[in-house]
Amino acid sequence: MPETYAPPIQREPIESARPYRAQRVIAMGDPDAEAFVVKDIAKGGAEGGVWRWTQKRPTVRVVLRSTDNQKLVADYTIPDVTFAQTGPVTLDFYVNDQKLDSVEVKKAGQQHFEKPVPAEWLKAGADNLVAIEINKMYVSPQDQSTLGFILARLGLSQ
Amino acid sequence: MIPQAVYILFGALFTAAVAWAIGRLILRASGVRMHAQEDFLLAIVPGCAVLSTVVFALMCVGGARKAVFLILGILVLGWASKSGVFERSASPRFAPLPLWQRALFGIPFTFFTVLYWANAMAPEVSPDGTTYHLGLVARYLRNHGFERITSNMYASLSAGVEMLYAFAFAFGKHSAAALVHFLLTVALAFLILNYGRRIGKPLVGIVAAILVYASPIVGIDGTTAYIDVAVAAILFSLFYLVQVYLEESHRGLLVAIGLAAGFAFAAKYTAFLAIPYALVLVAWRARRIRPVLVVAAAAFLIAAPWPAKNWIWLQNPLAPFFNTWFPNPYVHVQFEQDYRVNMANYGLKSLKMVPWYLTVTGEHISGFLGPIFLLTPLGLLALRRREGRHLVAAGLLFGATYFTNIGTRFLIPAAPFFALAMSMVLAEWRAAAVIMVLTHSVLSWPKITYKYANDYAWRLQKIPWKSALRIEPEAKFLERCWACQIAKMLDESTEPGSTVLSMNGVAESYTSRKILVQFQAAPNSVINDFLYTGFIGDYPPLHHLTYKFAPQKLRKLRAVQLENLTPGQLWSVTELRVLSQGAELKRAPEWRLHAKPNPWDVQLAFDNSPATRWRSWEAAAAGMFIEVDFGREVDVDAVRLEISPDQNTRVAIDGMGLDGQWRRLTDKFELEVVKALDWQRRAATREVRTRGIRYLLLADNDFGYDDFKEDPEAWGVRFVRETNKARLYEIMEPPVKGATP
Numbered sequence: 001m002p003e004t005y006a007p008p009i010q011r012e013p014i015e016s017a018r019p020y021r022a023q024r025v026i027a028m029g030d031p032d033a034e035a036f037v038v039k040d041i042a043k044g045g046a047e048g049g050v051w052r053w054t055q056k057r058p059t060v061r062v063v064l065r066s067t068d069n070q071k072l073v074a075d076y077t078i079p080d081v082t083f084a085q086t087g088p089v090t091l092d093f094y095v096n097d098q099k100l101d102s103v104e105v106k107k108a109g110q111q112h113f114e115k116p117v118p119a120e121w122l123k124a125g126a127d128n129l130v131a132i133e134i135n136k137m138y139v140s141p142q143d144q145s146t147l148g149f150i151l152a153r154l155g156l157s158q
Numbered sequence: 159m160i161p162q163a164v165y166i167l168f169g170a171l172f173t174a175a176v177a178w179a180i181g182r183l184i185l186r187a188s189g190v191r192m193h194a195q196e197d198f199l200l201a202i203v204p205g206c207a208v209l210s211t212v213v214f215a216l217m218c219v220g221g222a223r224k225a226v227f228l229i230l231g232i233l234v235l236g237w238a239s240k241s242g243v244f245e246r247s248a249s250p251r252f253a254p255l256p257l258w259q260r261a262l263f264g265i266p267f268t269f270f271t272v273l274y275w276a277n278a279m280a281p282e283v284s285p286d287g288t289t290y291h292l293g294l295v296a297r298y299l300r301n302h303g304f305e306r307i308t309s310n311m312y313a314s315l316s317a318g319v320e321m322l323y324a325f326a327f328a329f330g331k332h333s334a335a336a337l338v339h340f341l342l343t344v345a346l347a348f349l350i351l352n353y354g355r356r357i358g359k360p361l362v363g364i365v366a367a368i369l370v371y372a373s374p375i376v377g378i379d380g381t382t383a384y385i386d387v388a389v390a391a392i393l394f395s396l397f398y399l400v401q402v403y404l405e406e407s408h409r410g411l412l413v414a415i416g417l418a419a420g421f422a423f424a425a426k427y428t429a430f431l432a433i434p435y436a437l438v439l440v441a442w443r444a445r446r447i448r449p450v451l452v453v454a455a456a457a458f459l460i461a462a463p464w465p466a467k468n469w470i471w472l473q474n475p476l477a478p479f480f481n482t483w484f485p486n487p488y489v490h491v492q493f494e495q496d497y498r499v500n501m502a503n504y505g506l507k508s509l510k511m512v513p514w515y516l517t518v519t520g521e522h523i524s525g526f527l528g529p530i531f532l533l534t535p536l537g538l539l540a541l542r543r544r545e546g547r548h549l550v551a552a553g554l555l556f557g558a559t560y561f562t563n564i565g566t567r568f569l570i571p572a573a574p575f576f577a578l579a580m581s582m583v584l585a586e587w588r589a590a591a592v593i594m595v596l597t598h599s600v601l602s603w604p605k606i607t608y609k610y611a612n613d614y615a616w617r618l619q620k621i622p623w624k625s626a627l628r629i630e631p632e633a634k635f636l637e638r639c640w641a642c643q644i645a646k647m648l649d650e651s652t653e654p655g656s657t658v659l660s661m662n663g664v665a666e667s668y669t670s671r672k673i674l675v676q677f678q679a680a681p682n683s684v685i686n687d688f689l690y691t692g693f694i695g696d697y698p699p700l701h702h703l704t705y706k707f708a709p710q711k712l713r714k715l716r717a718v719q720l721e722n723l724t725p726g727q728l729w730s731v732t733e734l735r736v737l738s739q740g741a742e743l744k745r746a747p748e749w750r751l752h753a754k755p756n757p758w759d760v761q762l763a764f765d766n767s768p769a770t771r772w773r774s775w776e777a778a779a780a781g782m783f784i785e786v787d788f789g790r791e792v793d794v795d796a797v798r799l800e801i802s803p804d805q806n807t808r809v810a811i812d813g814m815g816l817d818g819q820w821r822r823l824t825d826k827f828e829l830e831v832v833k834a835l836d837w838q839r840r841a842a843t844r845e846v847r848t849r850g851i852r853y854l855l856l857a858d859n860d861f862g863y864d865d866f867k868e869d870p871e872a873w874g875v876r877f878v879r880e881t882n883k884a885r886l887y888e889i890m891e892p893p894v895k896g897a898t899p
Contacts, residue, residue, distance in 0.1 A: 001473065001486075005751045005752075006747055007749050007751065007765075009765070009897040010765065011765055011766045011767040011841070013835075014841060018836060018871075020869050020872040063868065
């Protein structure tokens with residue numbers, strides 16, 4: 001092995017980089033979304049690359065570096081097909097099993113939810129469970145299988 | 159279709175038969191005649207030594223192929239058959255054992271043999287067996303021979319037993335290799351038994367044979383592709399051969415003694431004392447130089463290829479150890495120091511409980527010998543007899559290296575000697591002998607061990623007969639093996655020929671991908687350090703130290719370390735920039751860079767990357783330096799060191815002017831603290847990718863796992879797949895064009 005060397009190729013700065021940001025809002029279309037799913041969210045890839053069916057209480061886990069100024073964020077849809085059977089539904093939003101809010105959805109369509117979460121409900125450096133519970137499930141007349149709603153994003157954001 | 163079990167059995171039995179036949183040919187040619195049982199048993203190790211060395215030679219010339227092994231084996235067996243090796247020995251036999259003694263040995267032996275055979279036949283899932291013992295064997299066989307491996311320190315350990323595994327693996331894969339180890343385990347039991355008969359104390363042999371054979375650590379080790387019981391069989395064969403030589407002074411034994419002694423070193427470095435042991439005792443008995451030279455030559459033939467291979471490929475004949483004596487780019491001095499300390503204490507604050515762990519609970523040090531071994535000190539009473547003195551001396555000698563690694567299996571090579579010494583004392587009373595055998599057998603049975611030993615102690619658990627016979631398919635069995643599933647994921651999710659950087663060992667014997675485990679070699683650790691700069695706060699170059707001095711013409715310049723720090727405190731320089739009139743001098747092709755120590759990484763301090771840094775990789779010491787030879791005189795008035803804040807080093811700048819003399823320019827600096835770059839993480843993966851590594855494997859307990867998981871894009875990686883909480887990423891950041899890895 002030689003013991004002296006010429007200067008190597010000089011590295012250029014990477015111009016296109018952006019600041020690091022933690023993945024706290026789980027987009028159902030992300031390739032690794034299933035790694036964050038705790039329960040009641042359909043597996044096997046997102047429909048249309050962006051959404052998944054839920055069951056009664058879809059839950060994800062997210063790790064936080066800080067518990068300050070966090071808010072629960074959710075993008076979901078009550079589709080016509082389920083709404084026609086269930087009628088208006090109530091969604092309860094939970095963080096670490098503590099109820100944050102309750103929303104009555106009176107019509108089908110896309111919904112967005114956002115609400116600050118008390119810092120004392122959260123744990124830094126550990127899993128935090130974020131969940132939505134629907135009070136009425138759609139039951140298929142054909143095979144009695146159940147569906148909750150359509151979920152696109154769920155998690156915590158600063 | 160031929161069942162898989164047939165291939166496995168063929169691979170193991172064919173290997174054993176060929177090795178044994180070679181050994182018999184050697185002993186017959188030497189004119190040695192012992193008892194018939196000894197003729198049979200003492201042929202095994204010398205034969206293994208020669209077969210192992212032949213496989214080594216084939217590995218060197220790219221001839222490690224199944225067809226070559228098959229032809230070689232058939233030729234050996236044919237020659238042996240023609241020479242009458244397989245005919246019933248005309249040598250006298252030991253007097254038959256009384257029925258009760260046969261039962262005392264035969265009943266526990268049969269139970270444990272069934273247990274052991276089934277476990278050895280079952281798919282191999284042992285940690286070291288699947289990762290490197292067979293991982294390297296599989297890699298060599300794919301390559302039809304050795305390849306220069308600088309990224310895995312285990313590849314530089316002597317691997318004499320693994321050469322036998324390679325012979326078997328070619329036919330029956332993993333389980334055939336494990337079965338070879340099992341057969342050597344059986345051979346060890348019979349060697350111990352017959353040694354007792356030789357010294358006229360068959361009951362002592364029976365008791366000691368069962369103490370060793372039924373021992374839980376021997377059971378788990380000897381039925382997997384580890385090598386420790388094989389080493390015990392080698393050392394005990396050597397001892398046995400030497401004892402026969404001391405009694406009979408038959409020069410025909412010298413070659414076998416030398417082969418066994420050399421094979422001990424070839425099997426495991428820690429058994430190196432076998433060679434001086436053999437040489438000293440032969441010299442003592444013979445009182446002439448010629449017999450000693452015969453032993454030395456035979457030992458050299460078997461042992462020397464391993465350090466020679468390391469000398470040629472790694473510049474260190476004793477790799478991966480003694481790196482301060484043989485500095486090289488493949489194992490860091492700091493790593494070796496840490497490794498030695500860790501192996502010598504396994505993280506235990508005190509060693510006073512080690513005898514308890516060793517014999518009863520098996521916690522912390524991976525396995526246990528069995529509670530009966532608490533009586534080992536009684537073996538000292540055997541010193542009253544000549545045989546006892548030889549046994550205790552051999553046990554102490556071959557156990558002396560235990561303190562370099564206090565894992566229980568490292569005491570297996572000494573166990574036969576202590577078991578015999580202990581039995582020599584206790585088996586003087588027939589009732590005591592029976593009680594010892596029965597107690598040890600019962601306490602060593604897997605189900606019973608769970609009543610007293612630690613739940614996590616390494617041991618066999620049950621008789622997996624369905625898996626052994628492949629009634630349960632191998633793939634199904636391997637689903638329970640974490641590391642094997644990771645290996646499967648790598649094969650399914652990466653392209654053939656891909657290289658994967660992993661934080662922990664992967665079952666390399668089950669994947670054809672090249673795995674770089676971060677701690678297994680210096681180049682891997684350096685690459686891993688790049689990644690750590692991405693998420694460990696004080697690893698990036700946040701401190702910029704500017705050393706200003708009077709403008710002058712310099713031919714060479716050095717940053718010199720002034721501190722002597724304690725082990726673990728390294729000196730690191732991310733960038734060394736030479737300045738003149740406030741501007742950095744462009745790094746010219748004629749510059750020559752040097753560093754002491756670790757000159758091989760010096761370019762990392764001159765590549766303009768915030769992710770790479772030259773590190774001393776041993777404790778910072780006064781006099782260490784990084785040097786730039788400008789190749790001509792240049793005007794210089796300042797040097798800037800961009801360093802990470804994770805160090806307590808102090809540096810001066812020396813320069814060499816026209817007169818060729820080094821002089822101190824300054825040790826004063828101005829400190830500027832800067833923020834980490836947004837592209838620090840991508841700079842890290844760019845460097846990893848530049849070194850030909852396309853994939854990263856991170857388990858959920860690995861450092862950095864969460865950081866990658868939370869924002870893969872910031873790292874320039876793509877999540878590929880997750881199995882058993884281990885995530886595979888593909889590095890999307892393109893490599894640096896034109897850069898040499």
